[in-house]
Amino acid sequence: MQELVLIQPGRTVAGEAAREAAVAATRREFEERLAECGPLAFRVARGVLRNTADAEDVAQEALLRAYRRFDRLREPNRFRAWLVRITFRLALDRLRSSKRRELRETLWSRPERQPRPRTVEEMAASSEFQEHLDRAMEELPEKQRLVLLLSAMEGHTIEEVAAILGVPIGTVKSRIFFARKQLAEKLRCHVKISKTR
Amino acid sequence: MPCEDFQDAIVAAAANGVEPPGELSVHLSVCADCREAFATEQALLLCIDSGLARKASVSVPPAFLHRVRARLLQESSPRQAWFAGWPLLGGAGAAVAAILLGTVIWHGGWAGHENGATVNSGTLPINLPGRENPASIATSVPDKFPAVGKPANHRLRWHEREVSAAKNSEIEVLVPPDQEVLLAGYAAELRTRNSAPVIARESAVAESMPLQVDLIQIAQLDVKPLAEAQR
Numbered sequence: 001m002q003e004l005v006l007i008q009p010g011r012t013v014a015g016e017a018a019r020e021a022a023v024a025a026t027r028r029e030f031e032e033r034l035a036e037c038g039p040l041a042f043r044v045a046r047g048v049l050r051n052t053a054d055a056e057d058v059a060q061e062a063l064l065r066a067y068r069r070f071d072r073l074r075e076p077n078r079f080r081a082w083l084v085r086i087t088f089r090l091a092l093d094r095l096r097s098s099k100r101r102e103l104r105e106t107l108w109s110r111p112e113r114q115p116r117p118r119t120v121e122e123m124a125a126s127s128e129f130q131e132h133l134d135r136a137m138e139e140l141p142e143k144q145r146l147v148l149l150l151s152a153m154e155g156h157t158i159e160e161v162a163a164i165l166g167v168p169i170g171t172v173k174s175r176i177f178f179a180r181k182q183l184a185e186k187l188r189c190h191v192k193i194s195k196t197r
Numbered sequence: 198m199p200c201e202d203f204q205d206a207i208v209a210a211a212a213n214g215v216e217p218p219g220e221l222s223v224h225l226s227v228c229a230d231c232r233e234a235f236a237t238e239q240a241l242l243l244c245i246d247s248g249l250a251r252k253a254s255v256s257v258p259p260a261f262l263h264r265v266r267a268r269l270l271q272e273s274s275p276r277q278a279w280f281a282g283w284p285l286l287g288g289a290g291a292a293v294a295a296i297l298l299g300t301v302i303w304h305g306g307w308a309g310h311e312n313g314a315t316v317n318s319g320t321l322p323i324n325l326p327g328r329e330n331p332a333s334i335a336t337s338v339p340d341k342f343p344a345v346g347k348p349a350n351h352r353l354r355w356h357e358r359e360v361s362a363a364k365n366s367e368i369e370v371l372v373p374p375d376q377e378v379l380l381a382g383y384a385a386e387l388r389t390r391n392s393a394p395v396i397a398r399e400s401a402v403a404e405s406m407p408l409q410v411d412l413i414q415i416a417q418l419d420v421k422p423l424a425e426a427q428r
Binding site: 027030031034035038039042043046047052056059060063064067068129130133134137148149152153154177180181183184185187188 | 266
């Protein structure tokens with residue numbers, strides 16, 4: 001007796017199996033990339049945003065986008081660079097959209113005034129300095145900010161940062177230099193104030 | 198207060214994170230103010246670096262990767278794929294609808310129905326003597342069709358095609374076998390005359406008589422139970 005099998009038009013059983021196998025292989029490959037680059041995506045997002053939950057959301061979104069475009073991002077270096085850039089971009093968008101809300105919240109719940117630190121070391125450890133640093137970072141040009149974050153993150157060398165971003169080493173060096181210089185200019189007054197007290 | 202000439206060099210050297218170059222190094226060895234300014238700058242940058250490191254080395258939440266994996270599974274589940282096919286199906290449906298609409302407009306179907314026109318490829322009028330020629334009917338058709346967004350030359354081409362089809366066509370009539378001879382005779386008569394032969398005439402009312410039917414006579418009526426009759 002002949003058995004009739006209902007197949008979707010334009011597809012065969014063998015083709016379907018091959019497609020499923022390809023999807024499974026892609027997912028396995030992506031899992032490897034996820035374990036390798038997922039934490040980096042989270043840290044980039046956290047470096048821009050000050051909220052862990054927001055950073056997690058943004059990193060998840062970036063990783064999902066990476067998964068959707070994985071056929072074009074198979075090469076590990078390319079994947080890493082793309083993921084870092086898209087995470088940074090999404091985090092900036094999130095930061096801009098949440099700025100108004102944050103301003104409203106800080107108006108209502110101002111933290112208690114703490115005694116100002118007296119030395120630079122004390123200052124570095126204080127939450128107030130971290131606050132100033134965050135604000136100063138936000139005022140940096142995006143390219144400088146990303147380079148500074150990546151160089152401070154996971155012990156990346158200048159060469160690694162250059163490879164991640166696909167830019168020359170000299171460009172990375174100059175961006176780091178100008179970024180640090182600008183940060184120093186912005187934060188100097190706060191350190192001086194604490195030292196004079 | 199550092200010396201004005203070396204102020205920028207001090208900041209640049211500290212920002213570079215390297216040992217001060219020769220000229221500045223010599224100056225720092227003799228100028229206490231500049232040495233203090235350089236030390237402060239270095240401390241500030243150290244402070245910035247440690248702040249950045251603290252900012253960048255936050256611990257990743259333990260469930261983060263699990264949550265991402267869960268969302269990936271959700272993303273690539275068959276249900277999602279099934280829903281993902283809807284835009285494609287919708288697009289195909291819209292394309293088919295557009296083609297059908299275009300076909301209807303092309304053949305003037307809507308306009309023909311609205312104006313009561315009977316001329317189309319399936320029902321060409323029979324060329325009867327004393328009636329309007331099909332060609333003349335066809336030529337009058339475009340006047341009945343309003344412009345429906347179709348270029349005039351397209352309508353003209355369609356009209357010419359219909360006219361030539363009407364001219365070259367022969368009348369074909371499907372008849373029951375027993376009436377074939379009768380209709381052939383009628384057709385022969387039709388060709389010889391100028392007007393259609395009368396095959397049925399209205400009779401005078403006076404000539405018609407009411408139909409007389411005798412009453413049904415039933416001599417004997419045999420009644421049987423239904424169950425027995427079915428057996």
